[in-house]
Amino acid sequence: MTDLTWWQRGIIYQVYPRSFQDSDGDGIGDLQGIIQRLDYIKALGADIVWISPIFPSPMKDFGYDISDYRGIDPMFGTHRDFDALIAAAHTRGLKVLLDFVPSHTSDQHPWFVDSRSSRDHPKRDWYIWRDAQPDGSPPTNWISEFGPTTWAWDETTGQYYLHIFLASQPSLNWRNPQVQAEMLDTMRFWYQRGVDGFRVDAITHAAPDVARGDHPENPDWHDGMNPSQRLLKAHSKNQPFNFDIVRMMRRVTEEFPGRLLLGETDGTLAEVTRYYGADMDGFQLPFNFALLDVEWTVPVLVRTIENYVAALPRDGWPTWVIGNHDCIRIASRVGHDRARLAMTLLLCLRGTPTIYQGDELGIENADIPADKVQDPWEIQVPGKGLGRDPVRTPMPWDASNGAGFTTGTPWLPVAVPRDGPVSLQGPGSVVDYVLQLIALRQGTDALLRGAYRTVTATDDVLIFARDGADQTILIALNFSDHTQPAPSGDTLLSSHDGTGPLAPHEARILRAH
DSSP states (O other): OOSOOHHHHOOEEEEOGGGTOOSSSSSSOOHHHHHHTHHHHHHHTOOEEEEOOOSOOOOTTTTSSOSOTTSOOTTTOOHHHHHHHHHHHHHTTOEEEEEEOOSBOOTTSHHHHHHTTOTTSTTGGGBOEEOOOTTSOOSSOOBOTTSSBSEEEETTTTEEEEOSSOTTSOBBOTTSHHHHHHHHHHHHHHHHTTOOEEEETTGGGSSOOGGGOOOOBOTTOOTTSOGGGGBOOTTTSSOHHHHHHHHHHHHHHHTSTTOEEEEOOOSSHHHHHHTTOTTSOSOSEEOOOHHHHSOOSHHHHHHHHHHHHHHSOTTOOOEEESOOTTSOOHHHHHOGGGHHHHHHHHHHSSSEEEEETTGGGTOOOOOOOGGGOOOHHHHHSTTSSOOOGGGSOOOOOSSSTTTTTOSSOOSSOOOOOTTOSGGGOOTTSHHHHHHHHHHHHHTOHHHHHOEEEEEEEETTEEEEEEEOSSOEEEEEEEOSSSOBOOOSSEEEEESSOOOSSBOTTOEEEEEOO
16 A cells, blocks of 8 residues: 555544533533634644534434434534534644434434324334234334333334334334435535545444344343343344445445545454455444453453454454543543553554544543433433443633633533643643654654554563564553563653653653664
8 A cells, every 4th residue: 555545644533512612601512612622633633523413403312313414403503603614624634524323313303203103104114113012012122222122112103113222212224215315315415515524323233123033142241231231132233234234325425535434333353344345345444442342451452453453354444442422531441540551552553543532631531420410321221330421521621610611511520631621731741742642653654554563462561563664663562560671772752751661651662773
C-alpha cells in the first residue's frame, strides 16, 4: 500500500454532543457548541469528528431512538447550524461522521405510529409483528439488550412487536424493500449535505430472524452478567442478512467518492471481520472492540492483539478502540497511572484509532447520585454497573461553576480529571502527553503504516515493533509498578523522563538502532 486514505491516516474523535459544549445555557451541548470547540479537536491532532445522534428524538435512549432521520433535534440546533458545522469542520481540514441508527426507530416515529394503527396499514410490515403463542406469551424467549423480553404487546392490534433495545425502540424490518429504499435514501440525504461518512449503530441487530425460534441458554452465564446475556443471541444477532444490508449501504456510499462507513460490530473475530465483505464491499472500518472487554495484563493484551491482526482479511485495515459512550472510562478501567500507557497502545498500533471525548484528559468515571441518574439501562437494570451516565458527563473546559461547558445547570454532574480542567492542564498532564504522542504518530511513517510485531511480552512489559520501510519504531510499555529493563534505541517520546530503565507505568517510544 503506497498511499493511505484519509480514514487510514486519520484519528477519530468521538463527540457525545449532549456533553461536549453548550452554547445557549440550557445545560445540554449543541451544534453551535461543537463549532466553538473544533479548534480544540484540530489542535489535539485528530482528523475525523464522529458525532453521536443529533436527530429528533423523545430521548428515551438519548438520541438512539430516532423519530425523524432527516431532521435535527431542536435541543441541538437546526439544519442551518448543521451546515455551519460541516463548513467550519471542512475549513479546518476535519472530516465529519454522523451516527446512523438503522436497526430501530422511536415508537414515536410516524412510521411506527402508522404501523401500529392497523394490521392492514401499508406500513405494518415496516416493523416486525407476530402473534402471541397459544398461551398468550411472547413469540420467542428472546431477551432485550436492556433486560426484559424483546417483545412488547400492542393492545390496539393484538400482536407483539419486536424491540431489541427499549420497548420504545421498535425494530425495523429490513427485509421490506420499502424500508431499504427509505433508509438508503436517508444516507444519500446526509451525504448530499456534506457528511464524510457514517458510524453505523447496532448493525449486528439489524436482521433478526424470528422464524428460527427461541434462543438457547448461555452455559457461561452467571448472575453478575448483563441479564441479556443469559441466552445466546443465535437468531437475532449477526445474521446472514446483516451482511447484505451492509453491502447495500456500501453501494450507496460508493455513489459519493471518498466517503466512509464505520460499523459498530461485535461478536466473534470471524463475525467482526466478515463485515469487511468477501470482496471488501462491506464496511471499510468494522469497529474492533477487543480491547474494551479484556483484562489489561500483558499476556491477555498480546494474545488479543495478535489474534485480531491474524484474523484480518488481506486488505482489511485495522481499527482500535479503548473507550466510548457505553463503557467504563479507560482511566478507571486500567488506573490513572496507566492512562498514558493505554493511550500509547491505542495510538501506536497499526490501524485507525478512535478517542472518546475526555479520554485524552485522563477523565475517570463519575459518581452519579441516585437522584441524578438519567440512563435507562441503569433505571431498568439497577445495581449491575451497567449505567452509562458515569462516562457521559460534560467536558470540563475550565474551573468555572459550569466548567466552561455551560452557563446553566449541566444535564449530568461534571467530572473533573485529576490534572484539572482543560484550561489548567499543562506540562506533565495526560493531555500534554497525548498531544506529543499524536504529533509523533502523524509524522512517523512507520507508525502510520508499518507492520505490527511483538518483540517481548514478559514480566509485565510489552514491547512491540512497527516495522517501516526505512526504520523500525519500538514501543515499550511497562505495566508493572517497578522499574524494568528498557530496549536499546533513541528515545522519541516518553511518558516519564525516557532515560535509563523503564520507570513504573512508563510508555517509551524509540527508534531502533
